[in-house]
Amino acid sequence: MLLLSPVVIYVFLCSPAKPEFTKVPVDQIGVSGGVVSFVCQATGDPKPKVSWNKKGKKVNSQRIETIEFDEGAGAVLRIQPLRAPRDENIYECLAENSAGENSVSAKLTIIREDLLPPGFPNIDMGPQLKVVERTRTATMLCSASGKPDPEITWYKDFLPIDPNTSDGRIKQLRSGALQIENSEELDQGKYECVASNEEGVRYSSPANLYVRVRRVPPRFSILPESKEIMPGGSVNITCVAVGSPMPYVKWMLNAEDLTPDDEMPVGRNVLELSSVRESANYTCVAMSSLGIIEAVAQITVKSLPKPPGTPVVTETTATSVTITWDSGNPDPVTYYIIQYRARSPDSKYETVDSITTTRYSIGGLYPNTEYEIRVSAVNSIGQGPPSEPVETRTGEQAPASPPRNIKAQILPQNTMMVQWEEPEEPNGQIKGYRVYYTMDDSQPMSLWQIHNVQDNLITTIQSLVPQETYTIKVLAFTSVGDGPFSAPIQVKVLQGVPGQPSKFQVGAVSDTSIELTWEPAYEKEGIINYELRYKEGDSDTQLKKTFGPTKSYVVESLRPNTKYRFSLAAISNKGIGAFTNEISERTLQAKPSAPPQEIKCSTTSSTSLLVSWRPPPLKSQNGDLTGYRVRYQVVGPSEGASDDTDPMEEPPAAETNSFWCVNPSF
Numbered sequence: 136m137l138l139l140s141p142v143v144i145y146v147f148l149c150s151p152a153k154p155e156f157t158k159v160p161v162d163q164i165g166v167s168g169g170v171v172s173f174v175c176q177a178t179g180d181p182k183p184k185v186s187w188n189k190k191g192k193k194v195n196s197q198r199i200e201t202i203e204f205d206e207g208a209g210a211v212l213r214i215q216p217l218r219a220p221r222d223e224n225i226y227e228c229l230a231e232n233s234a235g236e237n238s239v240s241a242k243l244t245i246i247r248e249d250l251l252p253p254g255f256p257n258i259d260m261g262p263q264l265k266v267v268e269r270t271r272t273a274t275m276l277c278s279a280s281g282k283p284d285p286e287i288t289w290y291k292d293f294l295p296i297d298p299n300t301s302d303g304r305i306k307q308l309r310s311g312a313l314q315i316e317n318s319e320e321l322d323q324g325k326y327e328c329v330a331s332n333e334e335g336v337r338y339s340s341p342a343n344l345y346v347r348v349r350r351v352p353p354r355f356s357i358l359p360e361s362k363e364i365m366p367g368g369s370v371n372i373t374c375v376a377v378g379s380p381m382p383y384v385k386w387m388l389n390a391e392d393l394t395p396d397d398e399m400p401v402g403r404n405v406l407e408l409s410s411v412r413e414s415a416n417y418t419c420v421a422m423s424s425l426g427i428i429e430a431v432a433q434i435t436v437k438s439l440p441k442p443p444g445t446p447v448v449t450e451t452t453a454t455s456v457t458i459t460w461d462s463g464n465p466d467p468v469t470y471y472i473i474q475y476r477a478r479s480p481d482s483k484y485e486t487v488d489s490i491t492t493t494r495y496s497i498g499g500l501y502p503n504t505e506y507e508i509r510v511s512a513v514n515s516i517g518q519g520p521p522s523e524p525v526e527t528r529t530g531e532q533a534p535a536s537p538p539r540n541i542k543a544q545i546l547p548q549n550t551m552m553v554q555w556e557e558p559e560e561p562n563g564q565i566k567g568y569r570v571y572y573t574m575d576d577s578q579p580m581s582l583w584q585i586h587n588v589q590d591n592l593i594t595t596i597q598s599l600v601p602q603e604t605y606t607i608k609v610l611a612f613t614s615v616g617d618g619p620f621s622a623p624i625q626v627k628v629l630q631g632v633p634g635q636p637s638k639f640q641v642g643a644v645s646d647t648s649i650e651l652t653w654e655p656a657y658e659k660e661g662i663i664n665y666e667l668r669y670k671e672g673d674s675d676t677q678l679k680k681t682f683g684p685t686k687s688y689v690v691e692s693l694r695p696n697t698k699y700r701f702s703l704a705a706i707s708n709k710g711i712g713a714f715t716n717e718i719s720e721r722t723l724q725a726k727p728s729a730p731p732q733e734i735k736c737s738t739t740s741s742t743s744l745l746v747s748w749r750p751p752p753l754k755s756q757n758g759d760l761t762g763y764r765v766r767y768q769v770v771g772p773s774e775g776a777s778d779d780t781d782p783m784e785e786p787p788a789a790e791t792n793s794f795w796c797v798n799p800s801f
């Protein structure tokens with residue numbers, strides 16, 4: 136028989152308790168256009184209900200919002216934006232339950248921005264939009280200034296944050312920043328930092344924190360690499376993919392699966408290939424419940440590239456040709472090489488390499504010239520055979536050089552015959568020539584008379600003025616334009632007078648002589664003498680030499696290192712012909728022909744002498760002075776002589792007379 140002990144049961148009946156405040160709103164000073172929040176919370180039995188009043192009435196405005204928490208036992212009164220003086224007032228927090236009611240109030244003062252006291256809080260750096268993965272740490276930054284230093288608190292979704300209720304997961308750092316460790320989805324929301332001191336309160340702009348739950352589609356962390364191998368070679372291709380969940384990875388060749396389904400690895404798959412003979416594309420496939428991705432690796436079996444297609448000329452100018460071509464190679468080409476040459480027996484190919492496109496303009500070509508062009512491809516093995524060549528001709532240009540060997544001869548009836556040779560660089564088909572002539576060569580070319588000649592290298596010009604000397608210039612032209620003028624020649628309108636000597640130029644030159652050479656304008660001109668006129672330096676004094684028929688003459692007794700100007704005319708029994716244009720030449724340098732001047736000597740110590748002088752006269756220097764040589768000899772108690780020159784060396788061209796220089800130490 137089971138005996139039970141007596142049990143005493145006590146029943147406690149709790150009497151109702153009227154509300155008591157656990158959080159009391161404080162007076163606040165806000166800035167016009169800003170934000171303030173009053174926080175109020177109460178406890179009691181039963182649990183009280185909290186509400187806000189203004190002037191004995193419940194607050195009612197679009198700018199004034201009440202946010203409840205703790206099942207209505209707490210409420211935040213938020214006013215935004217602040218308007219003065221409308222919002223300046225005393226706000227009452229009323230807590231009510233069946234046992235009674237209780238109230239507490241706080242005052243709001245609003246100051247205009249331009250009237251804020253110097254120490255009013257300022258948010259120097261507010262929180263910014265933040266996205267953080269779940270379980271990671273999120274830090275919302277905030278810094279503020281003011282006098283005294285403001286206290287920083289935080290609000291989330293308009294409710295105050297109390298780090299003490301988070302079991303250490305949420306901390307406010309000394310800098311003012313809010314640090315949330317091991318973040319959760321409930322941490323997502325709108326955050327504000329609030330700076331307050333005795334001067335007032337300032338709110339930052341709100342910033343959202345988003346907590347992202349990690350679900351990551353597949354992506355490649357190591358992409359498969361394309362490779363080139365020799366025929367019959369082996370290669371391994373690695374493919375790595377990641378995601379959440381981790382994806383399966385397989386290899387495919389076209390539509391064929393190379394990885395069996397029951398052996399499909401997770402995350403990483405290495406394809407091993409051996410005895411590869413053909414190029415192919417291998418596809419790495421990564422798949423999970425969140426998607427499928429692919430990446431291709433190209434395995435190329437190396438060989439020399441094939442010839443590109445025959446180049447096609449798309450554009451030509453006088454100095455360039457633009458070509459395009461087809462690669463002709465299914466496999467990648469590293470670059471192309473263009474070879475081109477002029478179509479002449481001795482021409483060699485010019486090369487342009489490292490071309491990475493299939494279009495190129497070849498520049499620096501000669502006008503009106505036929506070229507042969509071919510292209511070859513290069514890969515990692517080497518250079519393949521060239522394409523079939525294409526032939527093309529560059530366009531024309533105006534002649535680059537003047538007609539050559541201009542000659543003129545006077546015929547009966549005041550007629551002049553002018554002849555010449557083709558330019559060295561015609562740059563196209565010469566369409567004709569223009570002969571310019573005038574009795575006054577100081578006039579601009581636009582005032583000279585012009586005589587046009589078609590398809591001929593000789594012409595006659597009539598109705599000239601007797602006894603006058605004419606200056607003549609000739610140019611050639613193509614369909615593009617005129618070339619440069621020839622050097623001028625002169626001719627005197629007097630029959631039987633020799634023409635202007637041609638090819639007048641300088642031959643051998645020494646320090647005292649200059650050789651001159653020339654050709655007569657025409658054979659059998661009856662030349663009996665030549666007259667040579669020349670001037671020294673910049674002098675206008677003209678010197679003359681007359682000598683018999685010859686094709687060269689040496690002018691002697693000239694000054695060293697001096698420039699001379701020469702012109703020449705031929706003489707017959709009928710008179711003297713036109714003089715050539717001036718040519719100039721400088722004689723070579725020679726030894727100075729006079730010694731230094733104003734030699735001076737003075738003692739500087741018991742063992743040294745100071746010798747000074749001035750250079751020889753300019754006309755006696757005969758060139759650029761490169762140095763001086765000093766000879767000296769002891770005359771006195773010591774015997775013998777000293778010389779700073781080699782005794783076998785040739786002495787200078789001119790020395791000063793000896794002079795005495797006494798050293799007091801003797």
